[in-house]
Amino acid sequence: MIGELYSSHRGWLQGWLRKKVGCLHQASDLVQDTFVKLLSSASLPALREPRAYLLVIASHLMIDHYRRRKLEQESLQTMAVLAEDALAASPEEQAATRQLLGETLRVLARELDDKPYRAFLMARVDGMSYAEIAAALGVSESSVKQYLSKALAYCHARLYTHD
Structure with a gap:
């Protein structure tokens, strides 16, 4: 059923x-994520309007993607401001x-899964690109x-929960 849905509507x-x-690449990733979500669901309902169903799933995934992107940009901006402040700080403040x-790194190491933690360190501490991190971790x-x-x-x- 999902194979037919995939070949007919991908x-x-x-x-x-x-x-x-x-x-195109981001669209391809979202298409794959849409069908992975279908595969991981307990059961697929009988679909009278499969395109409408796929649009709802893809739209939710797209919204999640934009939320993550916005959060990442806000975090990067905050980190840049903190880095500027650290350069102007006294030796005690540094x-x-x-x-x-x-x-912070010790807390992250305890509370995050291994690959997200390692990817975070490689990106933020080592300055590695996504491609370099992907190769190092053996993932896409x-x-x-x-x-x-x-x-x-x-x-x-x-x-924001532990102010």
Whole structure:
């Protein structure tokens, strides 16, 4: 059933998503995520309007993608501001910042899954590109993006729930 749904509607869904997101690769990732979501569901209902059903799933995934992207951009902007502040700080403030960073990394190591944690370190501490991280972890660049989104979302949630 899903194989038939995939072969009948994949091209159409990818075209629709490409118009929405403006990127063929991102549209392809969202199409794959849509069908993975279908595969992981307990049961597939009888579909009278399969395209409408696929649009709902793809739209939700697209919204989640944009939320993660926005969160990542906000986190990067915050980190840039903090880095600027750290350069202008006194030696005592710099030492306190390093201590806080060390504690933050220890918390992340305990509370995040291994791959999101390692991807976060490679990206933010080592300055590696998505392609380099993907090669180091043996995963796709899409997975790296998901790992980084998960790590940044976790950091964001910790910041705003533990003020």
